[in-house]
Amino acid sequence: MFRMTVQDVFFIRGRGIVATGRVEYGELSVGGEVRINDGPNVRVDAIEAFRKKLQTVRAGDNVGLLFSRLTKSDVAAGDVITSAGAFLA
Numbered sequence: 001m002f003r004m005t006v007q008d009v010f011f012i013r014g015r016g017i018v019a020t021g022r023v024e025y026g027e028l029s030v031g032g033e034v035r036i037n038d039g040p041n042v043r044v045d046a047i048e049a050f051r052k053k054l055q056t057v058r059a060g061d062n063v064g065l066l067f068s069r070l071t072k073s074d075v076a077a078g079d080v081i082t083s084a085g086a087f088l089a
Contacts, residue, residue, distance in 0.1 A: 002026035002034065002083035004065070009075055016045065016068035019075050026083060027058045033084035034065075036075050041084045042067055 007021040019036075028034065033041040046066035047054045057063045065081065067074075075081075 002028045002032075002081070004028075004063075004081045006036075006075060006077055006079045006081060008077055009072060010064075011072050012066075016066055017070045017072055017075060018048075018064040018066050019079070019081065020064045021062070021081075023057050023059050023061045023063060025059045027056055028065075028083065029056045030054075034081050035084055036081055037079050038082070042070060045069075 003024045003026060004021045005024065006019045010018045012018060028044060030044060030047055032044050034044060035041060044065050045068045047057055047063055049061060049063045
């Protein structure tokens with residue numbers, strides 16, 4: 001189970017949308033699928049922290065999750081990202 005509340009959202013031309021925040025619990029790897037506010041599954045295309053590419057993140061990490069197929073209107077500050085198949089408590 002993975003959970004992160006989005007703190008900010010950025011658009012990077014040629015790459016996609018980056019949702020930043022602190023991982024509240026669980027872990028996530030590049031290529032994993034998540035849901036935004038219990039919406040449809042979305043693939044995580046990259047994970048970065050302080051300009052370093054990461055393969056896996058864990059609870060407590062401050063990260064940016066890159067989504068190449070989303071638009072800025074698909075995710076906003078305050079949204080909750082959870083592992084696919086999870087439900088919001």
